Amino acid sequence: MKMLQIKDISKKFGLITAVEDFSVDIGNGELLAVLGPSGCGKSTLLSCIAGILKADKGEIFLGKRCLYSAQKGINVPPEERNIGFVFQNYALWPHMTAERNISYPLRIRKRTKPFIKKEVNHILSLLRLEDKGNRYPHQLSGGEQQRVSLGRALIMGPDLLLLDEPLSNLDARLREEMQKEIRKIQRDLKLTVIHVTHDQSEALAMSDRIVVMNNGKFIQEGSPDDVYNNPNSIFAADFVGTSNIIRGKVVKSINKLILVCGSDFRFDVSHIPIKPGEHAVFSVRPEDIDITLKKKGTANPVGTGVIVEHIYRGAHIQYEVKIGDNSLKVQVHPADSFETGDVVFLYFKRIKRLK
Amino acid sequence: MFLGIILSVFILYPFSILLLRSLGISAESFKPGIDIFTRIFSKRGTWKALVNTIYTALLVTVLTAIISGILAWLVVRTDFHFKRLIKNLSFLTFIIPPYILALSWLEFLGRNGYLHRILGYIFGLKEYTLEYYSITAVAIVMSIHLYPLVFMALCNALEKHDPSLENAAIMSGATAWKTTFSITIPLIIPSFLSIGLLVFSRTMANFGVPALLALPVRKEVLTTRIYASLSDLNIDEATALSFLLVFLSGLVFTSYTLIFRKKSFATINFNGEKPRIYSLGKRKWIITAVVFLFQGITTILPLATIFISSFLKRWGLPLKLEYLTLNNYIQLLFKNDQAVAAFRNSITYGITGATFAAVIGSSIAFISHSSEAKGGKVLELVASWPMAFPNIVLAVAAILAWNTPPLALYGTPWIIIVTYMVLFTPIIMKNVTGLIQNHDRTQTFAARISGASPFRSFLDVTFPAIFPGIKSGWLLCFLIALKEIPISLMLYSSGQETIGVLLFGMQSQSYGLEMTSTLAVVIIGLIFIGNIIIQTGKRRIKNENASD
Ligand SMILES: Nc1ncnc2c1ncn2[C@@H]1O[C@H](COP(=O)(O)OP(=O)(O)O)[C@@H](O)[C@H]1O
Ligand SMILES: [Mg+2]
Numbered sequence: 001m002k003m004l005q006i007k008d009i010s011k012k013f014g015l016i017t018a019v020e021d022f023s024v025d026i027g028n029g030e031l032l033a034v035l036g037p038s039g040c041g042k043s044t045l046l047s048c049i050a051g052i053l054k055a056d057k058g059e060i061f062l063g064k065r066c067l068y069s070a071q072k073g074i075n076v077p078p079e080e081r082n083i084g085f086v087f088q089n090y091a092l093w094p095h096m097t098a099e100r101n102i103s104y105p106l107r108i109r110k111r112t113k114p115f116i117k118k119e120v121n122h123i124l125s126l127l128r129l130e131d132k133g134n135r136y137p138h139q140l141s142g143g144e145q146q147r148v149s150l151g152r153a154l155i156m157g158p159d160l161l162l163l164d165e166p167l168s169n170l171d172a173r174l175r176e177e178m179q180k181e182i183r184k185i186q187r188d189l190k191l192t193v194i195h196v197t198h199d200q201s202e203a204l205a206m207s208d209r210i211v212v213m214n215n216g217k218f219i220q221e222g223s224p225d226d227v228y229n230n231p232n233s234i235f236a237a238d239f240v241g242t243s244n245i246i247r248g249k250v251v252k253s254i255n256k257l258i259l260v261c262g263s264d265f266r267f268d269v270s271h272i273p274i275k276p277g278e279h280a281v282f283s284v285r286p287e288d289i290d291i292t293l294k295k296k297g298t299a300n301p302v303g304t305g306v307i308v309e310h311i312y313r314g315a316h317i318q319y320e321v322k323i324g325d326n327s328l329k330v331q332v333h334p335a336d337s338f339e340t341g342d343v344v345f346l347y348f349k350r351i352k353r354l355k
Numbered sequence: 356m357f358l359g360i361i362l363s364v365f366i367l368y369p370f371s372i373l374l375l376r377s378l379g380i381s382a383e384s385f386k387p388g389i390d391i392f393t394r395i396f397s398k399r400g401t402w403k404a405l406v407n408t409i410y411t412a413l414l415v416t417v418l419t420a421i422i423s424g425i426l427a428w429l430v431v432r433t434d435f436h437f438k439r440l441i442k443n444l445s446f447l448t449f450i451i452p453p454y455i456l457a458l459s460w461l462e463f464l465g466r467n468g469y470l471h472r473i474l475g476y477i478f479g480l481k482e483y484t485l486e487y488y489s490i491t492a493v494a495i496v497m498s499i500h501l502y503p504l505v506f507m508a509l510c511n512a513l514e515k516h517d518p519s520l521e522n523a524a525i526m527s528g529a530t531a532w533k534t535t536f537s538i539t540i541p542l543i544i545p546s547f548l549s550i551g552l553l554v555f556s557r558t559m560a561n562f563g564v565p566a567l568l569a570l571p572v573r574k575e576v577l578t579t580r581i582y583a584s585l586s587d588l589n590i591d592e593a594t595a596l597s598f599l600l601v602f603l604s605g606l607v608f609t610s611y612t613l614i615f616r617k618k619s620f621a622t623i624n625f626n627g628e629k630p631r632i633y634s635l636g637k638r639k640w641i642i643t644a645v646v647f648l649f650q651g652i653t654t655i656l657p658l659a660t661i662f663i664s665s666f667l668k669r670w671g672l673p674l675k676l677e678y679l680t681l682n683n684y685i686q687l688l689f690k691n692d693q694a695v696a697a698f699r700n701s702i703t704y705g706i707t708g709a710t711f712a713a714v715i716g717s718s719i720a721f722i723s724h725s726s727e728a729k730g731g732k733v734l735e736l737v738a739s740w741p742m743a744f745p746n747i748v749l750a751v752a753a754i755l756a757w758n759t760p761p762l763a764l765y766g767t768p769w770i771i772i773v774t775y776m777v778l779f780t781p782i783i784m785k786n787v788t789g790l791i792q793n794h795d796r797t798q799t800f801a802a803r804i805s806g807a808s809p810f811r812s813f814l815d816v817t818f819p820a821i822f823p824g825i826k827s828g829w830l831l832c833f834l835i836a837l838k839e840i841p842i843s844l845m846l847y848s849s850g851q852e853t854i855g856v857l858l859f860g861m862q863s864q865s866y867g868l869e870m871t872s873t874l875a876v877v878i879i880g881l882i883f884i885g886n887i888i889i890q891t892g893k894r895r896i897k898n899e900n901a902s903d
Contacts, residue, residue: 052800078803085804091797095819104815105805152805 002061003028003192004049004160009058011044011216018044019055020216026160026209029190031183033203036213037239042196043088045213046162049194050085051078062159079108084153084161088168090145092137098148099124099133105156123151126185143174150182154189161186163195167202179206200240204228212236234354237283244284244328245354252276265303265323272353281354286318286331288351291344301345307338321346366737366777369756373594373601373748391595404575405599407490411565411576412558414494416551419502422649424547426502427509429642432539433633436643441650442510448654449503450882452838454563454858455875457496459657461487461567462664462868467671469660488572493565497558499653504557505550512546513539531633556607559600560745562841563859577603578747578841585751585845594755597748608743658879664872671867683873694874696850697857704768704843704853705836708775709783713829715776716783717821724791725817735788739781749774750845766848774842779832786828787821794820827889834885838878854878 004026011019018041026032034042047053049060051067054075060068062083067076092101102123106116124130127147137145146166153161163182167175183206186193197203203210204224212219212227212235220232231237234245248261250269257276259269274280295301305323317337319330321344328346338344395401429435430442463469464487471483486492521538529537562578570579577600584592635642664670665683672678687694719738723731741749753774758765794817802812840855847856854874861871 047800050800050804052803077808078800079806079808081804082806083804085801087797087801089795089797091795091801093798093801093816093819104802104807108806108811152801156806 002026003030003063004194005059005061006049007059007061009045009048009055009060011041011048011053011055018216019048022058022213022216022218024211024218024221026192026194028192030208031186031191031193031195031206033207033210034194034196034213035200035203035210035240036198036219038198040213041216042198042213043164044216046085046164046194046196049160050083050162051076051081082156082159084156084158086146086149086153086161086163086166088165090137090149092145092149092152094137097134097136098129098140098144098151101137101148102151102155104152109156119155123155126154127151142169143178146170146178150185154185154191159192161191161193163193165197166195168197168199175202182206204240210240212240214239230352231283231354234281234283237352237354242286242329244286244289246282246284246326246351248280248282250274250276250278250280261326265326267302267348267351268300269351274353282351283354284328284348284351286329287316288349289328289330290347290349291319291321291330291332291338292347293338293342293344295345296347299347302348304343304345307340307342307344310338310340366740369749369752369777370740372755373597373752391591395592395595395599400575400580401596404577404580404596407569407574408559408576408578408600408603411490411494411497412555414491415497415501415558416555418494418498419505419554420547420551422498422502423505423509426506426646427513429646431510431513433635435635435639435646437647441646442507444650444654445503445506446886447658447883448499448650450886451500451654451657451879452563452882453497453500453561454567454838454840455661455879456500456657457493457564457567458868458871458875459660460492460496462670462872463656463660472673488568488574490565490569490574490576492568493576494558496564496568497561499657500564501554501557502653505554508546508550509543512543552607552610556604559604559607560747562745562747566859578745581747581751582841582845585754590754593751597751600745601743601748604743604745661872661875661879664869665876667869667872669867670869670872683870684877687870687873687877693852694857697852697854700768700851701837701843701854704771704775705833708772708836709779709829709832711772711776712779712783712832713825716780716828717787717825719780720784720787720791721817721821724788725794725796735784738784741777742781745841746778746839747841747845749778750842753777753842753846765846768851770846771843771851771853774846775832775836778842779828779835782832782835783825783828786831787824790821790824823892823895827892830885830889834882837881 002025006022006024009019009022010017020041022041022045024032024034034045036042044053048055048068055068055070057070058068059066059070062081065076066072066074067081068074092098093104096104099120103116103120106119111119120133121130124133127150129144129147129151132140132144132148137148140148146169150166166182167178170178179202182193182195185191195203195207204227207224209221210224210227211221214235220227220236222230227236227240231240231243237243238245246259246261248259248265251258251260256268257270257272257274258266259280259282260266269280290296291305291307303323305321305328307319308322308327309320311318312334315334316331317334319332319338321328321330323346330346332338426441426445430438435441461468464485465471466483466487468487470485474483520542521534559576560578562582565574565576565579566582569576575583577596581593581596581600584590584596663674666679666681667674668678668680668682688698689695716738719731719734723735744752753770754765757770757773798816798820799812802816803809807815837854839853840859843851843853843855844859847853852860858871858874858878861874
C-alpha cells in the first residue's frame with residue numbers, strides 16, 4: 001500500500017534548481033533512505049513534503065489526502081499535514097525544557113493535561129530520557145538533544161516521519177547506536193519514514209529501500225542490496241560504496257570477447273551481452289579484485305600492475321595498483337600484505353557493466 | 356504600512372524641514388540658495404567653532420587610539436595580571452556620563468578644587484594657573500569617556516584574530532617585533548579605523564562637556580554654538596549650523612561604512628587557538644602600577660570626587676566631619692519639588708519613548724529580516740538614519756518640525772517623547788536585529804510542523820527568542836533618557852524639566868556644585884544598576900547560545 005506519493009516535484013531557488021522532477025512512492029511502514037551528496041537537494045525535498053517550502057510543480061499525496069498539487073492549486077499548510085520532522089540541527093526551542101519541547105505538539109492540539117503527561121512519559125521512557133525531562137536543551141548532550149527532537153516528532157503520532165540527516169552531528173559510536181534504535185522504534189510503531197543522509201553506510205544499514213539522488217534528480221531506487229550490487233550509473237557506483245570505473249573497447253579474439261583498455265589491461269567479457277566494437281563502462285568493487293605475486297594456475301590475469309600506495313584500514317588494507325595509465329583500488333585482507341613496488345597479477349571476481 | 360507612515364511623519368518630515376530650511380525654503384518664505392551659509396561663514400565665530408570641533412575630535416581620536424592600543428595589547432597579548440579588573444574598571448568609566456566626568460574635572464582641578472586645596476595645604480600654593488577651562492580640557496575629558504569603547508573594540512579584534520597567522524610569520528623567521536609590526540598591527544588596522552571614526556563623530560556630537568568646560572571661557576564648538584543661537588532665538592542660524600554638523604558627521608559616517616565594508620579582513624579564529632602570550636618579565640610590576648595609576652585617575656578619582664562633594668553642606672567647605680550631611684540626598688529625592696518633578700518627567704518620557712521605540716524598532720527588525728517583503732529594508736534604512744545625527748541636531752529638527760501646525764507638539768511633553776522615540780528606535784532595532792539574524796529559522800519551522808499556526812509559532816518561538824533583545828534595548832534607552840541633556844534642554848517648556856535639564860542648570864541656580872554632585876551620584880547609581888541588569892541578561896543569552 002502506498003503511503004506517500006511524490007510526483008514530479010520541482011523546486012528552484014532563483015537560478016538554482018534544487019529538486020527537479022522528482023518522483024517516488026513509499027509504502028506504509030517502510031523506511032526509505034534518500035541518499036545523495038550534500039547540496040543535492042535532500043533537505044529541499046523534505047521541506048517540500050513537510051510544507052515548509054512550496055514546490056514549484058508536481059503533486060504530493062499522503063494516503064488519500066492531497067497535500068500539494070500545483071495544477072489543482074492545493075497547498076496544505078505544514079501545521080495541518082501531521083508530519084513529524086527531525087531537523088539536522090534538531091531545532092529544539094532553547095527556552096523550553098525537554099519535556100515542554102516534546103509536549104508542544106499535544107499542547108497545540110489542546111489535549112488534556114493528564115493525557116499529555118501520560119504521552120510525554122511514554123515518549124521519555126521510549127527514548128531513555130526519563131531523568132532529562134526538566135533540562136533545557138543546552139544542558140543536554142548532542143545525543144540527548146537528538147532524542148528529544150525525535151520525541152517531539154513522534155508524540156503527535158505522525159502519518160509520516162521525516163529525518164533530515166539526524167545522525168550527522170553524532171560521533172561514530174553513538175551514530176551506530178541511534179541507527180539501531182531508530183530502526184527498532186520504526187518497526188515497533190510501524191512508522192513510515194523518509195530518512196535523508198549523505199552517508200551511504202548509514203543508508204545501507206538502516207533502510208528497507210534506498211533512493212539515490214544527485215543534483216536534484218532521481219538516479220536509482222532499490223533495496224540496499226540491489227543498489228549496492230547493481231548500480232545503474234557511474235554516479236551510483238561511485239557514491240554507494242567505492243568503485244573502480246573502467247572504460248574500454250570490446251574486441252573479438254578467437255572465441256572470446258575481450259575488453260581492451262589501454263595497452264596492457266584486458267579482460268574476458270564473453271559472459272556479458274555485448275557486441276564487438278562497442279565502447280563500454282564497467283565498475284569493479286575493490287573487494288572484487290584479487291592480487292597475487294605469482295600467476296594463479298591456468299586463469300588469465302587481467303593484467304600486471306605495480307603497487308604504488310597502501311592505506312591501512314584495520315579490517316582490510318586498500319592498495320592502489322597502477323596498470324599502464326590506469327590505477328585501481330584493491331581491497332585485501334591484512335594477512336596477504338604486499339609492499340609498495342611489488343609487481344602483482346590482477347584478477348576480477350565480479351564486474352558490472354554500467355553502460 | 357502603518358510603520359511607513361510613522362517613520363515618514365517622525366523621521367523623514369523633520370529632516371526634510373531641516374534640509375529645506377537650511378536651503379532657505381520654509382512655509383513663510385521661499386528664497387532658495389545658500390544665503391544662510393554665507394551669512395554664518397561670514398562670522399569668525401563659526402570658523403573658530405569649526406576648527407575647535409575638528410581639533411577636539413582629532414585629538415580625542417588620537418589619544419584614545421594610543422591609550423587603548425597599549426592597554427588592549429597588554430590585556431590580550433601579555434602575561435599581565437588583573438585583566439578582568441582592567442576591563443571592568445574601563446567599563447565603569449564608560450558608563451559615567453561625560454557631563455559628570457566634566458563636573459568632576461572642575462571639582463578636582465578647578466579654582467578652589469580639591470587639587471588646588473591640597474597643593475595649598477602642602478606647599479602653601481596661592482597662585483593657581485592651570486587652564487582647567489579650555490578646549491584641551493574638553494578633549495581630555497572626552498578621551499577618558501571614550502577610551503573604553505576603543506579599548507574593548509581592540510580587545511575583541513585582537514582576541515578574534517587567528518594566531519596561526521602570527522605563528523606562520525614566526526616560522527618564516529620573523530622576530531617578535533617584526534611580527535607585531537608586519538602582521539598583528541596591519542590586521543587590526545581596520546578595527547582601529549572604524550572605531551576611531553566612531554570616536555571622532557561622537558566627540559563632535561557631544562554638547563555637555565564643551566558647554567561646561569569651554570563655554571565659560573568663550574571657546575566654542577559647533578554644538579555649543581547651535582545652543583547659543585537657539586538661546587538667541589536665531590533659528591535660521593541654528594539650522595544652518597546643524598546642517599554643517601550633520602554634513603561633517605555624514606562625511607565621517609559614510610567613510611566609516613565604506614572602510615568597514617571594504618577593509619574587514621576575515622581574520623576569524625577557526626581553530627580556537629590561544630594567541631601567543633608575551634612575557635613582560637621584570638617590568639610587569641612597573642607596568643601594572645602605571646596602568647592602575649591611569650585607571651585610578653580616570654575612574655576612581657572622578658567617582659570619589661563627585662561622591663565626596665555630594666555630602667558637603669556647601670561646595671567649597673573644607674572636608675571636615677561637621678560639614679558633611681545627608682541632607683542633599685533627602686532634598687533631592689523627596690523634598691525639592693523641582694527635583695522630584697524632574698525625576699518624574701525623565702522617567703515618564705523615558706518609559707514612553709522607549710516603549711514606542713521598542714514596538715516600532717522590533718517590528719521593523721522583524722519585518723526586514725524574517726519576511727520576504729522588500730519594503731522592510733527601506734524601513735530599516737530610514738529608521739537607522741537618526742543614528743548619524745548628533746542629539747542636538749535631532750532637537751533642532753524637532754523644533755523646526757513641531758513648533759508649527761499641523762502637529763504643534765512644541766510646548767507639550769510629546770515633543771520630547773517623540774524625539775526620544777526617533778533616537779531610540781535604531782538602538783532597539785540593532786539589538787533585535789542581531790538576535791533575529793542568529794535565530795535559527797528551523798525552530799519556527801519545527802513549531803509549524805508540530806501544528807502551530809504562523810501567528811502561534813511567532814508567539815511561542817520567535818518572540819521568546821527576540822524578547823531579551825527588546826528588553827535590554829529598552830533598558831538601554833531608558834538609561835539614555837535619564838542622563839541625556841541636549842534634547843530635553845532644547846525642547847522643554849516650563850514644567851517639563853528633566854534630570855538632564857536639572858543637572859545642566861543646577862549650578863547657575865541657587866544650588867551649588869554639591870547638589871549637582873548629589874544628582875550625579877544618583878544618576879550614576881541608576882545607570883550602574885541598569886547596566887548590571889543588561890550585562891547579566893546578555894551573559895545569559897551568550898551561555899545559552901554557546902552550549903548549543
Ligand atoms: N533557501 C535557499 N535559497 C537559495 N538556495 C537554496 C536554499 N536552500 C537550498 N538552496 C540550494 O539548493 C541546493 C540544495 O540544497 P539542500 O536541499 O539544502 O541540499 P542537501 O540537504 O542535500 O545538502 C543547494 O545548492 C543549496 O545551495
Ligand atoms: Mg541538508
